[in-house]
Amino acid sequence: MNFIAPEQVVIYFIDFLFLFYGLYALKTAYQMIIHFDFHSSSALQYSLEKKNILVSNIITFFIVLNIPAFFFFLYFIDSLAPTVPGAMCAVGVLNSTPYGGYLVILKVINLFLLGYWFLINRFDLKTYGFIYTRMKYWFLIFIIVMLFFEIILEVNLFDSISPTKIVSCCGSVFGGEPKFFNNLFLDLKDSWSVLIFLLVFIAMLISYIFKKLKFYGVLSIIFLVVAIYSLIDFFSTYIYELPTHRCPFCILQKEYHYIGYLLYFLLLTGSFMGSSVFVLNKIIDYPTGLKWSKISIYLSTFYLLVVFFYVISYYFRTGRWLSG
Amino acid sequence: MKIGKEFNIFLFSIKLLLKRKSSYYIFLILMVLVFFIASASFITASIKKELILTHEELPDIVIQRVIGGRQQYIPMDYIDKIVSIPGIKSILPRVWGYYYFDYSGVNFSIVGIDPLEPFYKKSLEENIKHIKTDDLIKRDDWMILGNGVRRLFSEIGYVDYAYFKKPNGEYIKLRRFDYLTQESAIFTNDIILISQNTARKLLGMDDDYVSDIVVNVYNKNEVVTIAAKIRDILKDARTVTKKDVLNSYQNVFNYKLGFFITLFGVLIFTMMVIVIDKLGGLSETEKLEIGVLKATGWTTSDVLRLKFYESSFLVLQAFIIGVLLAVIYVYILKAPIMMNIFSGYASLKTEYQLIFAVDFKTLFLIFIAIVPFYIAAIIIPTYRIATLDTYEVFK
Incomplete structure (x- = not known):
């Protein structure tokens, strides 16, 4: 594993939190989709309704953590610029690997998805009979998979940042040379x-x-x-x-x-x-x-x-x- | 109106918190963690700042001669070959090297100087300003000691004279002439200044050879180009620019801080286990509290909010006090024990000044290294508390 700076360790720790609670949420989502039945009065249904609250807490935590983590990531990438030759800001660092551009876009998409889920959940808890629960959990599975993709991309990004390879700075990336951001x-x-x-x-x-x-x-x-x-x-x-x-x-x-x-x-x-x-x-x-x-x-x-x-x-x- | 209700829940949560003993333990653990990580980050931040402040003085380009991966002495006539490159401000040969002092098992940096020639480093020039050059020209057997060397020599009784071994086994005796001043000890701690002739003798160097060549240029943007031209003319030369040096310094300190944070990652998880344990084993009074609250009409989400306020109050307090303690420890007490990790491994340890360097970025790093983990640790216990049944409690 390529080790660049102490901030990276913190980012990996945060990723670990996402991974851990993401897996837990996945398990709960599976149970919800299979067993959730509002009209049943079994003990299982009762515990599932409680777990509904837990998962919505976890996702709220994800959102609250993801916003500062996103800015922390941007700041970290920006602070790496002096160690990567040629880079003057975050673009140079992101562009020095094939993953950078996609990772930033994926991070924004994931923030949006988490936000949608949060809103859906709020309305679902208000309805009689939790009518959106099943849909909500299918959507959650999708979000967790996207989050896992984000983590994989992030690890790959840090692994392939090299302090010896010369990259282009933002001026030449957006200034007309055919590069990743321009193709996009x-x-x-x-x-x-x-x-x-x-x-x-x-x-x-x-x-x-x-x-x-x-x-x-x-x-x-x-x-x-x-x-x-x-x-x-x-x-x-x-x-x-x-x-x-x-x-x-x-x-x-x-x-x-x-x-x-x-x-x-x-x-x-x-x-x-x-x-x-x-x-x-x-x-x-x-x-x-x-x-x-x-x-x-x-x-x-x-x-x-x-x-x-x-x-x-x-x-x-x-x-x-x-x-x- | 709604804010009033939230605020009341918040006040109530603090009241409950102060009543419970376990909250004090958790507070203590969190505070110690914040304190350690904050101290380590502050030390790194201020060392980095000192390096950046002093790096202005480093030469733009250092030319070394490397054959087979080993650095060799450079013949003086190399200077004549590159002197015609446009843009070069000054070229200064340096005679210096390491002297292994086997009595204490440390390396000194021996720097040979010619009192009549200009210095390649301004701070060193400032350091010996108070020494009269006239006395230095007259004789050859003098030495000027850096602070670390001074301390080491005085321990073994080398007060006025010291003996050095030449490569052929003969000893030469040098007279202590003066000491370097205390400022910017990061670079001058292990330095011994001696005359160029003596230095050549000690380092086993012929008269028309030097250790490396220092080049300064007029336009800093041209450094890379000029370095390339030098490499083009001198086939066996390697050039090291100012930026290379600074980057390698930064990487070293980043590495040390990273090592530190990784260690404390282990501690963070220990903390998580403790917190989960403390909160998971609900005490009878706590259960009763929740039961009464729920019986008087509190909903699950109200209890959740109560618990959330409790823990965020706790962790913020711990964060603030931990950071304040770290500021006192690092900048007022000068980080007594932890500093050893960051300075070198040899017995000639460098003494840093620890310039005050607390900025938003460092605080953000500490914050994000502690707070999310605490919140993550309390999610499941909080949920278990909040979903307790009134019926079960009172049974």
């Missing part, structure tokens, strides 16, 4: 990404005004992808005030007042609330959906204002646009 997104150039970003946002706004909640939910997932792409392609250059610097990770650093943490918080929470309107549309009632989409549209609008603030303030200070 559509290869749009210039300001097309901003236009699409704005179009999606306007569509979101319209569907919110006309209360098409299901449509709104789908749009907010698209919004997340488009927003991150336009952040890399267009807005980050204004944050760095450098036409060639395109990077979604350097904004997390001190030089830019840690603005990235605010941006990602707004974006992720906003699109999470929005997309759960779509994912849970069979379960939630109309007023809840309305409330969530309201929160979501506020957060997304705030995000939009913050990123455009950088562009406009740059224009006012210098009297010109960056074109790169």
Whole structure:
């Protein structure tokens, strides 16, 4: 096992916790799917209903742990940059192995999935007869498998980070060379990404005004992808005030007042609330959906204002646009 | 209104907590754990900070001659070959090496200096500023001792004179001239400064040879390119840049801290076992408490919240007090015992200054190394407590 830094040990310990409780939850999920029957009055059913509470506690713990662990991971990868030649921020480190990009995306997906499960569970416990229990546990099995994948990827990532191999820094990864991150997104150039970003946002706004909640939910997932792409392609250059610097990770650093943490918080929470309107549309009632989409549209609008603030303030200070 | 209810549950939970004896044990265990991990991290953080502060002085490039994996002495005419590379600010030959002192089984660093030539290292120059160079030029048999060497020599009675063995078995006698000052002991602890001629004799080196060559450049961005050019001209040379040195230092200390945390991983699991044991074996009074609460209309989730408040209060208290104790231990008491793990293994141990270096990142590392594990350890016991039946309790 490749050993790089003490933080890695802590991350492995946390992974071990996920593994342990994940296995326990898997076992319970299996029992639930096989035996759960609300109308039975056996001792088994009684203990299963108790275990329902336990599993929902475990998943709450997972969420509460996963959010700081995610940021801890990002900070750790960022702090490795000086030891990997050529890397100036997290991108270089992530890109030095084939797993990095997928791992970050998988981590975000897992956070979203855990959040959906948490919401489903809350509604399930409120219903008479726990009608969503079986579905909930099928979904849980899927989530646990995804978490295990995440752990496998993480171990592989740490194993293959090498302090001797030279990697590309973020400037060259996002600057046009055909690399992993570029293959992943559509290869749009210039300001097309901003236009699409704005179009999606306007569509979101319209569907919110006309209360098409299901449509709104789908749009907010698209919004997340488009927003991150336009952040890399267009807005980050204004944050760095450098036409060639395109990077979604350097904004997390001190030089830019840690603005990235605010941006990602707004974006992720906003699109999470929005997309759960779509994912849970069979379960939630109309007023809840309305409330969530309201929160979501506020957060997304705030995000939009913050990123455009950088562009406009740059224009006012210098009297010109960056074109790169 | 709802917040008021939550706050009342919180206050009530603290009241219950203070009544129970086991909570004090758990608090003590947690605090000790936080204390150990925090002290280790603080020591590493401040050593790293000291290294980064002092690394400014390291030369940009060191040229070594390596044949068959062994470092060899470099002929002086190598300097003439690379002197025409553009961008080089200065080239200084160094005469230095290790001297094995078999009486105590330690290695000294012998550094040969020419009092008339500039120094390759500023801090060393500062260190001997108070020494008059005139006296040094007149004779050859002087030595200037670093602090660790001074202590060792005074133990064995080498106060004014010391004897050194040449490679051919002859001894030479050197007169103690002065000591180095205490500052930045991390680099000068085991150093003996002697004249270049004497150093050559002790190290078995011919007159037109040096140990390695130090190159400084004007533009720091060109270091890699210039190093490559040097390797191109001098076929048997290896170049070590400032960044290489710093990285290897950092890796060493990271490794030591990692070793420490791994050890304490074992302790963390011990703690988990203890906590589960303490909470799992419910006492009669505790059972009665829960029973009464449930009988008076508390739901399972209320009891869960109560227990959650209890343990988060406990672990946060332990975290804060443990970190404070560690700050006192490391920065005020200068980490008496634990420091030995981090400084070297030889009997000439380096003394570090322990610069104050507590930042958010270190605290976050300690937090995430302790708190999740405690919470994880209490999930199942808490659930067992919360789902107790009133009926069973009162039976």
